[in-house]
Amino acid sequence: MNPSSQELLIDIRGLKTHFPLDEGVVKAVDGVDLSIHRNRTLCVVGESGCGKSITARSILQIVDKPGRIVEGSILYYRQSGMGNVEVIDLAALDPYGAAIRDIRGKEISMVFQEPMTSLSPVHTIGRQITEAIRLHMPLSKREAKAHAIEMLRHVGIPQPELRFDDYPFQLSGGMRQRAMIAMALSCNPSLVIADEPTTAVDVTTQAQILELLARLQAEHGMAVMLITHDLGVVAETADDVAVMYLGQVVEFGTVEQIFFSPKHPYTRALLKSIPTMSRRAQGRLDSIRGMVPDPFNRPQGCPFHTRCEEKIAGVCDRIAPPRITLEDGRDVRCLLYAQDIEMTPVQDAA
Amino acid sequence: MSAHLSEMSTISANGAAPLLEVNDLHMHFPIRRGFLRRVVGHVRAVSGISFSILPGETLGLVGESGCGKTTAGRCILRAYEPTSGRILYRQPDGKQVDLAPLSAQELKPYRQQIRMIFQDPYSSLNPRMTVLELISEPMRINKTVAPSEMQDRVALLLRKVGLRPEYMRRYPHAFSGGERQRLGIARALALDPHLVVADEAVSALDVSVRAQILNLLQDLQEEMHLTYLFVSHDLSVIEYLCDRVAVMYVGKIVELATTDALFSQPKHPYTEALISAVPKPNPLLRKRKQRIVLEGEVADPANAPSGCYFHPRCRYAEARCTAETPELRNVGGGHYVACHFAEKLTLRGAESVALDV
Numbered sequence: 032m033n034p035s036s037q038e039l040l041i042d043i044r045g046l047k048t049h050f051p052l053d054e055g056v057v058k059a060v061d062g063v064d065l066s067i068h069r070n071r072t073l074c075v076v077g078e079s080g081c082g083k084s085i086t087a088r089s090i091l092q093i094v095d096k097p098g099r100i101v102e103g104s105i106l107y108y109r110q111s112g113m114g115n116v117e118v119i120d121l122a123a124l125d126p127y128g129a130a131i132r133d134i135r136g137k138e139i140s141m142v143f144q145e146p147m148t149s150l151s152p153v154h155t156i157g158r159q160i161t162e163a164i165r166l167h168m169p170l171s172k173r174e175a176k177a178h179a180i181e182m183l184r185h186v187g188i189p190q191p192e193l194r195f196d197d198y199p200f201q202l203s204g205g206m207r208q209r210a211m212i213a214m215a216l217s218c219n220p221s222l223v224i225a226d227e228p229t230t231a232v233d234v235t236t237q238a239q240i241l242e243l244l245a246r247l248q249a250e251h252g253m254a255v256m257l258i259t260h261d262l263g264v265v266a267e268t269a270d271d272v273a274v275m276y277l278g279q280v281v282e283f284g285t286v287e288q289i290f291f292s293p294k295h296p297y298t299r300a301l302l303k304s305i306p307t308m309s310r311r312a313q314g315r316l317d318s319i320r321g322m323v324p325d326p327f328n329r330p331q332g333c334p335f336h337t338r339c340e341e342k343i344a345g346v347c348d349r350i351a352p353p354r355i356t357l358e359d360g361r362d363v364r365c366l367l368y369a370q371d372i373e374m375t376p377v378q379d380a381a
Numbered sequence: 382m383s384a385h386l387s388e389m390s391t392i393s394a395n396g397a398a399p400l401l402e403v404n405d406l407h408m409h410f411p412i413r414r415g416f417l418r419r420v421v422g423h424v425r426a427v428s429g430i431s432f433s434i435l436p437g438e439t440l441g442l443v444g445e446s447g448c449g450k451t452t453a454g455r456c457i458l459r460a461y462e463p464t465s466g467r468i469l470y471r472q473p474d475g476k477q478v479d480l481a482p483l484s485a486q487e488l489k490p491y492r493q494q495i496r497m498i499f500q501d502p503y504s505s506l507n508p509r510m511t512v513l514e515l516i517s518e519p520m521r522i523n524k525t526v527a528p529s530e531m532q533d534r535v536a537l538l539l540r541k542v543g544l545r546p547e548y549m550r551r552y553p554h555a556f557s558g559g560e561r562q563r564l565g566i567a568r569a570l571a572l573d574p575h576l577v578v579a580d581e582a583v584s585a586l587d588v589s590v591r592a593q594i595l596n597l598l599q600d601l602q603e604e605m606h607l608t609y610l611f612v613s614h615d616l617s618v619i620e621y622l623c624d625r626v627a628v629m630y631v632g633k634i635v636e637l638a639t640t641d642a643l644f645s646q647p648k649h650p651y652t653e654a655l656i657s658a659v660p661k662p663n664p665l666l667r668k669r670k671q672r673i674v675l676e677g678e679v680a681d682p683a684n685a686p687s688g689c690y691f692h693p694r695c696r697y698a699e700a701r702c703t704a705e706t707p708e709l710r711n712v713g714g715g716h717y718v719a720c721h722f723a724e725k726l727t728l729r730g731a732e733s734v735a736l737d738v
Contacts, residue, residue, distance in 0.1 A: 078587040078588065078589060078590075079558075079587055203678055205678065233445040233446055233614065233679075234445065234614070234616065234655060234658040234659055235445060235654060235655065235658045235674075235675045236445075237658065237660070238657075238658035238660075238672055238673075238674050238675075239674055239675075241660070242672065242674050260587065260588060261660060262588070262662045263617070263659065263660030263661055263662045264660045265662075266660065266661060266662045266663055266664045266666070266667065267660045267661065267664075267666075267667045269664075286664045287664055290662070290663065290664050291664075300589065301588060301589065302662070304588050304589050304591070304592035305588065305617065305662050306591075306592070306595060306617050306618055306620070306621030306622070315596050315599070316592040316595055316596055316621070317592065318589055318590075318592035318593040318596060319589035319592070319593075322557050322559055322560075322589075322590060323557075323587075
C-alpha cells in the first residue's frame with residue numbers, strides 16, 4: 032500500500048465508542064485506526080462483538096443510545112469542487128445537527144444487513160427511495176421518481192416501473208438487498224458502507240450482490256467499506272483489509288499482505304480456522320482456543336493474549352501493544368513486532 | 382424409480398448395510414385459501430428424494446434456502462408426517478423398520494436412536510431450565526437413567542462436549558453461543574443415539590468457534606460411533622465434514638456423490654454454479670476464475686417449472702430439458718446425477734484454495 036499515490040477519503044484515528052451501562056462500560060470500539068481511500072474497497076473483518084459494526088455506525092453518527100464517541104477523530108476529506116478538499120471531523124459533529132445530516136445518506140450512505148428490517152414495511156420501496164433523493168437533491172417529485180426507477184434498473188431489478196410500487200415483503204431477499212443498494216447509491220455517494228450485505232442471503236444470491244457492488248464501484252468510482260465475517264468474501268472483494276478484535280484494528284494492510292503473509296497471531300489463527308478440503312486431509316481444524324472475552328472484563332495488556340499461541344508471558348498481559356507500522360506499510364498491533372519496548376518479562380516480585 | 386433404488390442398496394451393501402434408506406420421499410404442504418380454507422395447491426417441499434446413509438458416515442444435504450433440505454431432515458425425525466415414501470431405519474439387531482407410517486406411540490423407541498442438533502443455540506434451549514434439567518430431560522422422559530445417577534451422567538456428558546460440570550446449575554443465558562451449541566449437542570447425545578440429524582448446526586457461530594464445534598462433532602463421531610445427516614447451506618463446511626454429499630434443488634436431489642467427486646468433478650450444472658458462487662479465501666483466485674452468476678431466482682416449489690426444475694437458470698439447457706424431467710441416475714462409481722447431459726458436459730469443480738499460513 033502506498034498512501035501517497037491514493038486519495039484519502041476517511042481517516043480514523045484513535046476512535047473510541049463506549050456504551051455506559053448499569054453493569055459497567057462496554058468499550059465496543061476502543062482505539063480504532065484505519066483509513067479508507069477513494070475508489071478502493073476496505074473490508075473490515077472480525078468475529079461478532081469485535082466492534083466492526085459500531086465503527087461503521089460511528090462514521091455516520093448513528094450509534095444507538097447509550098453509546099457515544101468518547102475519543103478520537105474521523106477525518107472526512109470532502110471534495111468541494113475545483114479540486115479543493117475540505118477536512119471535516121465527523122466525530123466532532125452533533126449527531127442530530129444539519130452538518131452530519133447533509134452527509135449521511137448523501138455523501139456517505141449505508142447498506143444494512145437485513146433489508147427486511149431496515150426497510151419500512153408500510154411504505155413502497157419507490158417511496159422510500161424517492162424520500163432519500165428528494166431530501167438531498169433539488170428534484171421535483173416526477174424527476175425523483177424517474178431517477179429512482181433508473182436506479183432500480185441500474186441495480187438489476189427487472190421491470191422497475193412495476194416494482195417501484197411494491198412493498199418490501201413482495202420482493203425476494205436478493206431483490207430487497209438490491210433495492211437497498213439502489214437507495215444507498217441514489218445520491219451518488221463517495222463512500223458506501225455495507226454492513227454484512229450478504230449474510231442473510233444464499234450463496235448464489237451473494238455472488239450476484241457482490242458482482243453488482245463491484246460493477247457499481249467501477250462505474251461510480253466510490254469507496255466501499257464492506258463489513259463481513261466471511262474471509263472468502265474478503266479475499267474476493269477487498270483491496271485493503273482491517274482485522275478487528277475486541278474493539279481494535281489488530282492488523283491493517285492490503286489483501287495480499289493479509290492473506291499471504293499475515294503478521295498478527297489473530298489474523299493467522301482466523302485464516303487457519305477456515306474449513307477446506309485440504310484441511311480435511313490433515314484431520315483437525317486449527318481452532319482458536321477459548322472464546323472472545325466478556326465485554327465487561329477486557330483482559331489487561333493485549334486484548335488477544337488470553338487466546339494467543341505466541342504470547343510472551345509477563346509482557347503481553349501487561350503492555351497494551353501500540354500501533355506499529357511495518358516496512359511494507361501495514362499496521363499491526365502486536366508486541367512481537369515492537370522494537371523499542373522494554374521486552375524483559377517481569378518476574379513476580381513476590 | 383424402484384429399479385435404480387435396488388441398485389443403490391446393492392452398492393452400499395458392499396461395505397455395511399445402510400443405517401437409513403430413504404425411498405421416494407414426498408412432503409407436500411397444502412396451501413389453503415378463502416373462508417372455507419379450501420386447498421388450492423401444494424408446496425412440494427420435498428418431491429421424491431431417495432438416498433441412503435451408511436453406519437458411521439456423514440452425509441451432507443446441501444442447497445439454498447427453500448430447497449427442502451430442512452424438511453427432509455425433519456421427515457426423517459418424523460417431526461413431519463411425510464405425504465408418501467419410505468424411511469427405512471435399520472435397528473441395531475439388523476431389522477429394518479419403515480418410520481414413515483408409524484404412530485407417535487410406535488415411534489417412541491426410535492426417537493431415542495435418532496436425535497437432532499438444532500441451528501440456533503439461542504432459541505432451542507429453554508431459558509427457564511438449568512443445564513442439569515435441560516440435559517437430563519430426555520433421559521428422565523425415556524427413563525434410561527435412574528434419578529440417583531442422573532447428575533453423574535450429566536457431568537459425563539458435559540465433559541464429553543468440553544464444558545465444565547460445575548456449570549450444571551446455571552441457566553443457558555450464562556453461556557456464549559458456542560457453549561450453548563455444546564449444550565445442544567450434549568442434549569442430543571444424552572440417549573446414546575445412532576443417527577444424529579444436525580440442521581445447520583454451525584451456521585450461527587463465528588469462524589473460530591465454528592472450527593471448535595466441527596472438531597467436536599468429528600471427535601464425538603469417532604468416540605460414540607455416530608452417523609450424521611448434516612444439513613447445511615454452507616458448502617465449505619460440507620466439504621470439510623462430509624463423506625458424501627447430496628445437493629438439493631426445489632425439493633429434489635440433483636446430485637449425490639462422494640465429497641471428493643462432487644467438488645472436483647461436479648456433473649450437474651447447478652452444483653457447478655453453487656461451487657463457483659462460494660467465495661474462496663484466496664485473493665489470487667479472484668483474477669483467474671470466472672464466477673458463474675445464476676440468473677433469476679430459485680423456482681417456487683408450489684409452482685415448479687416443467688421438465689428439469691433447473692432449466693430456466695441453466696447455462697446448458699436444451700429443448701429436451703423443458704419437456705422431460707431427468708431422473709436421478711448412476712453415472713458410474715456411485716455418482717448419481719439428475720441431468721440429461723451429465724455425460725456430455727464438462728463442468729468446473731472447486732479450485733484448490735490452499736493457503737500457506
